[in-house]
Amino acid sequence: MADHWWWRPGWRVGRRGYAWHLTFRDAPDVHRLAGVYRQGLAGVKELDPVPDASLHLTMQQVGFVDEVAEEQVKLMVEAATRRLAVLPAFEIELARPVITREAVRWDPVPAGPVVAVRLAIRQAMAEVWPMAPGREAGFVPHISIAYSNAPVPYSAVAAALAAIDAPPARARVEKADLIVIHRDQRMYEWTEHSAV
Template identity: 30%
Template sequence: MTATSKRPFPFLGPASTSDAEAIRDNDWSAFQHLPTVYDHWSLKPWSPGQAGYYWYLTFSDPALVELASHCQTELAHDGLDPVPLDGLHLTMLNIGRTDDVTGHELARIADAGRVAVASVKPFRLSVGPLTGSRSALRFSVTPWDQLLDLHRRLRSATAQHRDGSRLAETAEFRPHLGVGYLNRRQDAQQLIKDVSELRELPPVTVRVHEIHLVELRRVNREYKWENRAVVALG
């Protein structure tokens, strides 16, 4: 993985984490300025058999599934490996590789996470419009304030049982919801044009009421996960 691929995207955060238009504009502006986009699977390689533990938000809201399905269909010619419609998610935090986290540690992390979010009430997010990154297409997610608070809580809870220096800082967290991963390097101009034609589709509202601690694997050109814990908010 290159140094560039490890940097958050967009590199600079929005002017406001509570204003939806500021977040959406920042996402779109960063994507529009990319001269080239890359093959996700090469940009972020995994070793054979590699697996990891992550904190995830997962979604099955019918309106979101319909929006994602429509965008995937419209962009099928753009070298896109779609995220399965039953696998729509927002990555909160990478905990570590499975071969580096014991079962006892994982159970303690889950318990710490449960305590950390016990006072957080369920909340709603707006998902959309469509935008992109260096190697994927994704929806903007707004607002960020509650997601940033959730990230801080989960990071702090996880750091009780993992080396905190190995966990992503909340300042580097860029909430988004993936639609698909690009499977070839290409000039970004046509892709940006194709995405722009879908940006008039209205955002949808989803409800966040639980967090999943998952074991994630990469199978061919798709991510698959199994729940290791489901933690309810509030």
């Protein structure tokens, strides 16, 4: 694994960005499972565990706060409200995490409803801008439980995961959040702008 906390283009300490996420601050079953995995991975010092308040499923980046006009944000939220109102709430399940290059993460099941929410958000954004940022294809819904902060052998992380035994968690998804996010302290932290 490699260090997750390198600075992506445009990001720096103090800069904030708009993004659409599914958040899990009110998901006790997800917190239960996250706690088990945080404890099980505690011996791997190259991993930064994600606290309950920062558990999220990244849906769609919007842009930096200093580059997006408040009127554009207002119109985007109005469009998202119309489009998401027709989608039903749904449940996802989180079971065994997988290891990627920069994170240990859950891939929620089923993925289809999450993809539908993201598509509605991208369509709402297209009502305000000619094109939504990022690619529409290739989206893989995921919730990270830990990010790597330095190079670490895959085998060390896999061994720690293999020793963890916990029943899956379920979460009901009833809204998407437009947030104002930063990563100044090697953690994703945010304030909520709008819940749709």
